[in-house]
Amino acid sequence: MSERATPLLEVRHISKAFQAVRALRAVSFVLHAGEVLGLVGDNGAGKSTLINILAGSLQPDSGEIIVDGVSHVFETPSHARRKGIETVFQNLSLIPTLDMAENVYLGRELFAPPAVAKLLRWMDKRGMRREVEQGFAALGLSLPSTKTKVAALSGGQRQAVAIARAVLWGSRIVLLDEPTAALGVKQTEIVLSFIERLKSHGVGVIFISHNMPQVLRVADRIVVLRLGRKVFDGPRSELTSARLVAFMTGATPATVS
Numbered sequence: 001m002s003e004r005a006t007p008l009l010e011v012r013h014i015s016k017a018f019q020a021v022r023a024l025r026a027v028s029f030v031l032h033a034g035e036v037l038g039l040v041g042d043n044g045a046g047k048s049t050l051i052n053i054l055a056g057s058l059q060p061d062s063g064e065i066i067v068d069g070v071s072h073v074f075e076t077p078s079h080a081r082r083k084g085i086e087t088v089f090q091n092l093s094l095i096p097t098l099d100m101a102e103n104v105y106l107g108r109e110l111f112a113p114p115a116v117a118k119l120l121r122w123m124d125k126r127g128m129r130r131e132v133e134q135g136f137a138a139l140g141l142s143l144p145s146t147k148t149k150v151a152a153l154s155g156g157q158r159q160a161v162a163i164a165r166a167v168l169w170g171s172r173i174v175l176l177d178e179p180t181a182a183l184g185v186k187q188t189e190i191v192l193s194f195i196e197r198l199k200s201h202g203v204g205v206i207f208i209s210h211n212m213p214q215v216l217r218v219a220d221r222i223v224v225l226r227l228g229r230k231v232f233d234g235p236r237s238e239l240t241s242a243r244l245v246a247f248m249t250g251a252t253p254a255t256v257s
Contacts, residue, residue, distance in 0.1 A: 006069045008033050008204040009054075009085070009173050014063035016049050023049040025228045026063070031173065031204040036195060038219030038236070039208045042248050045225040047208055051175055054206075055087040056080035067173070086171035090178050092162045096151035100143065101129040103150055104165045135168040140197050156180075156187025160194050167203055174198070175206045180214060192218055212241045224248055 007030040016024040024046045031037050041047050052058040054065065056074035064071050067083050074080040077087070094103050102109075102125070110124040110131075129146040136143060141164055143157055150158060159179050166174050176195070180188045195218050198205055209215050215222060216236060224232035224247040232239075232247045245251075 005032060007031060007066075008068065010064075010066040011050075011054070012064040012066065014050065014053060014060045014065070016046075016053065016058065016060050023228050024053075024060070027225065027228075027230050028063075029223050029230065029233055031206060033172070033202040033204055034199045035220045036199065036205045036207055036218050038215040038222040039206050039225070040210070040212070040215055040222060040244065040248060041225035044227070045248070046228040047225055048177075050225070051087065051177060051206075051208060054080065054085060054175060056085075081171070084170065084172040085175065086166035086169070086173070087175040087177065088159070088162045088166060088179065090181055092158055094150045094158055094162055097149060099129075099147050099149050100153075100161055101125065101132040101146040103161060104128070104132045104135075104168060108169070132168070136164060139164055139167065139194075139201065141194060154187050154190075155183045156190035159183070159187075159191045163191075163194060163198075167198065167201065172202065173204045173206070175208070177208050178210070179207070180209065180211065188214070212244055216241065216244070226250060 009031040012028050013026040014024055015026050027046070027050060029037070039047055049058065053060050056077040056079050059073070059075070065074065067085070072083055095106065098106070105128045110127050112122045112124040132146045141160055143160065150161065153161065163174060163176065179191050183191065192214060195205060195207065207215065207219060216239065219236050221235050222232065222239060222244070223230060224244065226248060
């Protein structure tokens with residue numbers, strides 16, 4: 001990856017306060033295409049505030065969000081999505097009673113021709129399933145039939161569907177908020193392996209997690225927040241689990257092997 005390439009996302013001096021509490025203090029970083037950026041910090045570090053700003057749910061007090069070299073002010077989550085930023089929260093926003101294809105096309109349904117079929121809201125379920133199957137295959141994602149109800153999927157499979165939905169609808173920047181929380185070992189592997197495969201598709205991923213071994217596994221670079229400030233921004237190779245925790249807690253990293 002060329003350092004001269006225009007970043008997919010650039011966060012410049014983002015600050016946010018809630019009355020007397022300064023949640024973020026001039027935080028800056030960049031995210032490149034095909035890169036996984038680990039965003040970590042203890043409770044109260046400012047991670048959730050930052051993610052909500054990037055998702056368009058909050059507006060910063062100062063600073064810039066730059067996508068593909070163009071500065072933007074995200075007034076709503078839909079505005080952020082239109083610019084290619086999708087956030088996959090822990091609740092996933094999937095409908096358990098619908099099948100996988102229907103969930104991927106939720107709000108973007110295909111309707112069967114002719115015009116009278118669209119008027120009667122007859123969905124082209126066969127067409128939606130075909131497109132979703134092709135999309136899953138292109139992403140290297142192995143899942144049950146797209147006719148399967150989301151309620152029948154494992155937690156890891158549901159996470160994979162939610163992430164794939166974001167990518168298939170053109171999101172080039174995906175924010176993952178604790179995507180492996182409460183998952184078992186096998187289900188966690190489904191999610192982590194899929195995140196690693198997204199690199200080859202040019203997707204930029206911000207991976208938020210309290211699980212340090214997982215961050216050290218999938219992240220190319222890591223940004224550490226502490227009390228609203230960025231205290232580390234560098235390649236994964238510069239960190240061990242102990243040094244990462246030291247940055248998070250305010251210990252002196254130089255004294256930790």
